Amino acid sequence: MITESAAPTTSQREPQDNQKSLRPSLFWRLGKPIPIRLDWALRTASVIVPLILWWALSSSGIVNPKFLPSPIDVMGAFGRLWAEGLFFDDLSASIFRVGSGFLLAAVLSIPLGISMGAFAAVRSLLEPIMGIVRYMPAPAFIPLLIIYLGLDEAPKIALIFIGVIFFNTLMIMDAVKFVPQHLLEATYTLGGSRRQTLMQVITPYVVPNIIDTFRINMAAAWNLVVVAELIAANEGLGKRIEIAQRFFRTDEIFAYLIILGVIGFLVDLSLRVLLKATCKWAVD
Amino acid sequence: MHLEVSGLHKQFATPQETIQALKDVNLHVEQGEFVCVVGASGSGKSTLLRLIAGLEMPTTGWIEVDGERVIGPGADRGMVFQDYTLYPWMTVQKNVEFGLKLQGIGKQERKEQASYYLGMVGLVEFAQSLPKQLSGGMKQRVAIARALTSQPKILLMDEPFGALDVQTKENMQQFMLELWERTGTSILMITHDVREAVFLSQRIYVMTARPGTVRAEIAVNLDKSRTRQTRELPQFKTYQDEVTAQLLVST
Ligand SMILES: Nc1ncnc2c1ncn2[C@@H]1O[C@H](COP(=O)(O)OP(=O)(O)O)[C@@H](O)[C@H]1O
Ligand SMILES: [Mg+2]
Numbered sequence: 001m002i003t004e005s006a007a008p009t010t011s012q013r014e015p016q017d018n019q020k021s022l023r024p025s026l027f028w029r030l031g032k033p034i035p036i037r038l039d040w041a042l043r044t045a046s047v048i049v050p051l052i053l054w055w056a057l058s059s060s061g062i063v064n065p066k067f068l069p070s071p072i073d074v075m076g077a078f079g080r081l082w083a084e085g086l087f088f089d090d091l092s093a094s095i096f097r098v099g100s101g102f103l104l105a106a107v108l109s110i111p112l113g114i115s116m117g118a119f120a121a122v123r124s125l126l127e128p129i130m131g132i133v134r135y136m137p138a139p140a141f142i143p144l145l146i147i148y149l150g151l152d153e154a155p156k157i158a159l160i161f162i163g164v165i166f167f168n169t170l171m172i173m174d175a176v177k178f179v180p181q182h183l184l185e186a187t188y189t190l191g192g193s194r195r196q197t198l199m200q201v202i203t204p205y206v207v208p209n210i211i212d213t214f215r216i217n218m219a220a221a222w223n224l225v226v227v228a229e230l231i232a233a234n235e236g237l238g239k240r241i242e243i244a245q246r247f248f249r250t251d252e253i254f255a256y257l258i259i260l261g262v263i264g265f266l267v268d269l270s271l272r273v274l275l276k277a278t279c280k281w282a283v284d
Numbered sequence: 285m286h287l288e289v290s291g292l293h294k295q296f297a298t299p300q301e302t303i304q305a306l307k308d309v310n311l312h313v314e315q316g317e318f319v320c321v322v323g324a325s326g327s328g329k330s331t332l333l334r335l336i337a338g339l340e341m342p343t344t345g346w347i348e349v350d351g352e353r354v355i356g357p358g359a360d361r362g363m364v365f366q367d368y369t370l371y372p373w374m375t376v377q378k379n380v381e382f383g384l385k386l387q388g389i390g391k392q393e394r395k396e397q398a399s400y401y402l403g404m405v406g407l408v409e410f411a412q413s414l415p416k417q418l419s420g421g422m423k424q425r426v427a428i429a430r431a432l433t434s435q436p437k438i439l440l441m442d443e444p445f446g447a448l449d450v451q452t453k454e455n456m457q458q459f460m461l462e463l464w465e466r467t468g469t470s471i472l473m474i475t476h477d478v479r480e481a482v483f484l485s486q487r488i489y490v491m492t493a494r495p496g497t498v499r500a501e502i503a504v505n506l507d508k509s510r511t512r513q514t515r516e517l518p519q520f521k522t523y524q525d526e527v528t529a530q531l532l533v534s535t
Contacts, residue, residue: 182369185339190383190434191359200386204373281373281414 069251074258077251086240091259093236094225097153101160102221106214109168114206116169117176118198127173130166138163139227146232156228163224164217171216175209176202208275208282215271222264285350285437285470287313287336292345294331305331307495309345313438318464318471320481321489322527328496329474333442336472337363349437359383362436366443368423370415376426377402377411383434401429404463421452425459432467441473445480454512457483461510478531482523483510490530500530 026034033039051071057063058070065073081087116123141162145155179202187197229238237256244252276283294306305328313319323329334340336347338357347354349361357363370379380398389397402408405425415423424444431439445453457480464471475481481488482504490500504523506514514520 180369182365182367183371185337185357186363186365186369187382187386188339188357189337189359189361189363189440190386190430192386196386201371204371207373279373281416 066248067250069254073251074254077249077255081252081255086235090235090237090240091263093233094229094238095263097156097228097236098160098218098221098225100153101157101225102164102214102218104157105161105165105168109165109172110210113169113172113210114176114198114203117173117179117206118202123173127170130170134166134170138224142228142231151232156225156233159228160221160224164221167217167220168213171213172206172210175206175213179205208279211271211275211279215268215275218267218271219264222260226260285313285315286348287438287470287472288348289332289336290346290348292332292335292347293343294328294335294340295343304495306335307497309496309498311489311498311501313470313472316468316470317487318461318473318485319487319489320473320475320485321491322475322478322481322531323491323496324493324531325476327491327493329476329491330442332491332496333363333440333472333474337361337440339363359387359434360437362431362434362439364424364427364431364439364441364444366446368415368420368427370423370426370430372415375412375414376407376418379415379426380429380433383430387434397433398429401433404432404466405429405459419452420448421456424448424456428460428463432463432469436469438470438472441471443474443476446475446477453480458511460484465509478524478527479515482506482520482527483515488527490527499533502527502530 026038034042054068055071058065058068058073069077112126116126138159142155142159145158149155149158183201183205184197187201192201225236226238226241229236230242233239237260241253241256244250244256289309289311292306292309293304296303296305309328309332311319311321321329321332331340335342336354338354338361354361371382374382377395377398380402381394384394384397399408399411402411405428407422407425407429410418410422415426418426428439428441428444445456448456460471461484463469473481473484485504486508488502488504489498490502491497492499502523506517506519506523
């Protein structure tokens, strides 16, 4: 009855003033991809536009170049640092610290996270304490770590380990909770034991989540290594930034910041590639 | 094979109330039989099947397969779920092999067995596809092949075609009958579709809702080999009306 009475009014309307329909849009479609060329154009702009703004601001003379070096100055700083040969040492020192701290945390967080997700008993035992320790800012551990472990590599690696392990574990645990119950039950009816179900169903199911977890927490690891090196180190990217500050070399600070960003971006990218290569079933 | 369900009660305790899902259910399935359980939604059909599969434990009563008490899930009772539940990271071939892998059977034999059952469900050319590349009907055929590869004594199916469109559904029913004749497997299938039950089964249990009990047992004496035309037979219609009447009585 309602539709009948509505029919005459709609037929009187002109097609173009149909204000009830959602208008098509290229930019603002919710949750839909955009054309690939537009995508790449926007991605390029995302990097180029800030570069141009930076360049324009630094060459306008508004800001003292001591504070804001131009892109050319920063390029020069790159060259200088490269020539000095320190660059490579610093880079490899930082990469070593992040790499070993993160690897340790990763190796431990996989079994921990999976068993916390799968067994309510393990979860009850570990979740409260992890929930508390997780909120203690990792950099606040630095003084303690220096007292316990000295000034060598150990405290830096330990810091990264502490800063990453809890987040890794809790995120993997959450992923395990989302393994469909039916998949586990199907496994039991195929004769699977609990152990087989854990190793051959739950674990492969969460591999994409594990890779994603690592990707996200890798950023935290890079933050922490710089913090650690700012406070106590002889080499490393953080240390170098601290020295540059002492000599007021903003161009070098910029160069190091850019390097940190690019490394992070490349690590992120390679983990994405790894995910695409190993987990075709889970992507797109 | 002989499945016996006797005096089965199942209650679920929720914070608000205790739900009596099943009340004194008795039924049996014999070797090579195709039996359907029909009932309105909420009448405890899935609960019944899950109990037989060993995924839930009875409140009272018992279930026996060949005189052995069911105390948990096992490969002797294959299960096909409504929502396919394939392993999304495994190829179709690996999915079908998986039961044998769990039982520690070698690679070569696994491959041969799986290929045999994949052939039987007509999916050989999709062996290397991922489940997400298949349609609903194909996924369900993979799930059936996966369950059959473990050579269960009985195949339990919970509304396996419930999510499929009418056309695919009828094709799957025909396919299921052929599969049943070729393998001789005993099948206990749950459905809320009366036509489906009459078309497929030799016996039908009709269940009432809240609490779920068996209201009637109806033997379907149609020819064993059934086709599209079977659905047009007057006897088919009679059985359909009889089952529907029993379903209506119960509400
Ligand atoms: N795990 C559970 N906890 C609480 N109630 C449940 C559980 N499983 C099923 N039930 C209840 O038992 C009744 C029967 O459910 P089910 O066996 O799924 O019926 P059907 O498959 O016939 O639709 C429903 O009322 C449902 O809410
Ligand atoms: Mg159900």
